[in-house]
Every structure is written in C-alpha cells, then in structure tokens.
Amino acid sequence: MSVRSDRAQRYAHVTGWGRYAPAQVLTNRDLERMVDTDDEWIVQRTGIRERRVAAAHETTASMASVAALRAIRTAGIEPDDIDMILLATLTPDYWMPSTAALVKEAIGNTRAAAMDVAAACSGFVYAYATAQAYVTSGMARHVLVIGAELLTRFLDYSDRSTCILFGDGAGAVVLSAADEPGGGLGLELTTEPQGAYMIWLPAGGAKSPPSAETITRGEHYIRMEGRETYRFATRTLATTALAAIEDAGLSPSDIDLFIPHQANIRIIEAVAKGLDLPMDRMYVNLDRYGNTSAASVPIALAEAVNEGRVKVGDHVVIVAFGAGFTSGAVTIQWTADPARGIAGDAAVKPDDVQVRLPVDWDSVDPIPAALAEVMARPGPVDVPLDDVVPGEPEHAHLEVSE
Ligand SMILES: CC(C)(COP(=O)(O)OP(=O)(O)OC[C@H]1O[C@@H](n2cnc3c(N)ncnc32)[C@H](O)[C@@H]1OP(=O)(O)O)[C@@H](O)C(=O)NCCC(=O)NCCS
Secondary structure (H helix, E strand, C coil): CCCCCCCCCCEEEEEEEEEECCCEEEEHHHHHCCCCCCHHHHHHHHCCCEEEECCCCCCHHHHHHHHHHHHHHHHCCCHHHCCEEEEECCCCCCCCCCHHHHHHHHHCCCCCEEEEECCHHHHHHHHHHHHHHHHHCCCCCEEEEEEEEEHHHCCCCCCCCCCCCECEEEEEEEEEEECCCCEEEEEEEEECHHHCCCEECCCCCCCCCCCHHHHHCCCCCCEECHHHHHHHHHHHHHHHHHHHHHHCCCCHHHCCEEEECCCCHHHHHHHHHHCCCCHHHECCCHHHHCECHHHHHHHHHHHHHHCCCCCCCCEEEEEEEECCCEEEEEEEECCCCCCHHHHHHHCCCHHHCCCCCCCCCCCCCCCCHHHHHHHHCCCCCCCCCCCCCCCCCCCCCCCCCC
16 A cells, blocks of 8 residues: 555544354363363353364464455455555464465455554454554555454363363454544553563563474463453453543443453453443353454454444444453444445355465464364354345445545
C-alpha cells in the first residue's frame, strides 16, 4: 500500500465480519482420558465444555484466510480492495514470514501492506485499534483485521492447569472509511509489564533458542500462573471497558452488548458485576470454543451479530486481556446490516482457500501425540450452514469514502 495523499478525518465502520472454527471437537470427557481432571471441575471453574482442534493440514494462516475471506464477502468488497492486513496471533505459522503475508497471498490480495500484531489474547483489540488509526487518519480505506490461533500445538497435554483452557479458530473484520459518524467511538489500551511472566512461552525466542534441552524441559509449551492471571483479569477488564466507554462519552448502561475475551465465565461475570450490568449484556460462547486467545473476540463478535444480538445503531464494546499483561477495549457503534454475515460465511468454504506451502520442505507431523486419537475420530461438520442460502451478499449499505 502507498500512503494516501488525502488525509481527511473519517470514521472507521465495521463493514465485514467472518469466522472459522475447525471441525474437530475436544470435549472435557476427552480431556479426562488425558489428565487428572473431570468435566464438572472444568465447567464449574471455567464454564468451558468443549473446544475445537485444528486438523493436521490446517494452520493459523489457513484458518485466518477462511475467516478473512468470509469477512471480505460480508463487506461486499473484493480482496484487492483491502489496503492493509493486520493479523493478531501468538501462534504464527513461522517466526518469519508474518502469517499476515501468507494470508495476503491466500486470499488473492496483491496490494495490501501486511503484518502480524503481538499482544497475546488482547491482540485482536490492539490490531483493531491500529486499523482504526489508519482508517480515521485517511491513510487506508479498507483494513482487514484478523485474530487467529492454533493453540493446541503449544499445549502440554500433561499439565491439567493449562491444557483444558485453550482451543483453535479464527475471526476477522473489515474496517472501512466513511464520512457518516459511527464505528469506533472510544478506545483504551493498557500494558502492565510486571505481569510479563504470568503467561509465557519460555523457549524458542532469542533468550532461549530451541534446542533438544528446551524441548526435554517442555519449555516450548504455554505456561501460566492461573490465580495471578485470574486476579489481573478481574481487576482490569471492567476498568479497561469503562475507560473505552467513557472515551466515547457514554456510560455502561448505554452499551447494548459486550463482547469480552472468552477465557473464563467467572471472569466475565466479574466484569458484569464491576459494571453493574446483567449477564445478558455479556456475549458468551466459551462453553463451545474455550479460550482461543486473539481469535476469541472476533469469533464471538461474528457469532453475536449472526445470531441477531446486534442491531444497527447498537453500542457494542469489545474488551480483552492477556499475556503482557495487556488489556484493551473499543466502543463501537454498529452500522452494518447484521443479516449480511450469514451469507458472507456461506460464500466461502474452507477448501476455497489454499495457503501456499514451501517447496522441498516437509514439516513433521504437527499433531501432539496426546491428541492423535481425537483427531482420528470423525468430527461434526463446521458451521451449520445448510439453512442459509449460499451466494454472494449484496453490496454493503454503507457508502464507503472514495
Ligand atoms: C486456571 C483456573 C481455571 C484455575 O481455577 P482456580 O479456581 O484458580 O483453581 P486453582 O488454580 O486455585 O486450583 C484449585 C485446585 O484445582 C486443581 N486443578 C487445577 N487444574 C485442574 C483441573 N484441570 N482439573 C481438576 N483440578 C484442577 C489445582 O491443582 C488445585 O488443587 P489443590 O487445591 O489441591 O492445590 C483459573 O485460575 C483461571 O481461569 N485463571 C485465568 C486463566 C486465564 O484466563 N488465562 C488466559 C489468559 S488470556
């Protein structure tokens, strides 16, 4: 992309949204066969009942590409209309190139700038905020913002305190410039580095490059201080959301729906209590997906809209927390026709998108041994789309600025 010369102040509206969840389901009962845990404990302490697991041929880039193309179809634009691709992930396909670069090629975009954003579970909100800055400043017209994770390949399936929490998936939105007011109205981003080692992946980076020893010590798996993380989340999530709401000149009672990071139902209940709101203002789908890190908010947003939970004119708050410790929230005034998302999803099948693989290089089998049996099992089909009419959605209602 080249920097646009006209820099008129604009609004950044969500015009497209889409998500992708792998077909394979890993239930709490499956986990009972792997570690010393039980369904009742997991449901009571977290609210999670099952999560999705990417198949051997899937990667963060492949899941991201499906969600991204669905968001582009929902927006009623072409892949080449996208000026910039921001992909939030803590599980990139490779250290380099960026996963965003792989997605750009897979979706058939020839002109966008593409980069990854690293802010762990807050990554999508950070990427959204960055996209909003590009759009409202007039530097970009359409920005694709993706959150995608393949966490099940970074989990120690002998550590019951972490392996029960996480799952795989991807979600995406298109932010588009318009002169009409709406879209992102208020914003808050925070980082508290004293929490740096509360959730971390010790080896593989410059401090501790991968070696036989780091692998023997299991330092290539996610580690977490659960109680400290829980305390941070309950302390921070409501205050971060409140700051973004006040930045928009609103109060919590003005918000029609919160899309919180889907980590733990008790954390979401604490947010509702902290803001003095009933739980029906909080969207929850963690029972079906677990914590998908940077993918959690965009998957939840896309599902909430497709389920009819969001109307034109509604105020929606996306809010997340994660390793770093980071947190972020955006207050959004919804302006797109919510009905467009289902047709956008139906217009793109997972096989429609191929991420190019390297020549003369074969990765070893990516599936952790403990998951192999579950992966071999036939899973339910992905999204139940049979009841929708496939096809391209009509062009978006919103007039996008030229
Ligand atoms: C991880 C988490 C669910 C644990 O719940 P908790 O109520 O804090 O539980 P504790 O860690 O205090 O452990 C309580 C007991 O359950 C045990 N336990 C931990 N995991 C278990 C499991 N999967 N099954 C059964 N028992 C388990 C512990 O060993 C401990 O036993 P003990 O009392 O004999 O020592 C919770 O701390 C949490 O959700 N933290 C935030 C995590 C998060 O959101 N991370 C992602 C950030 S983006």
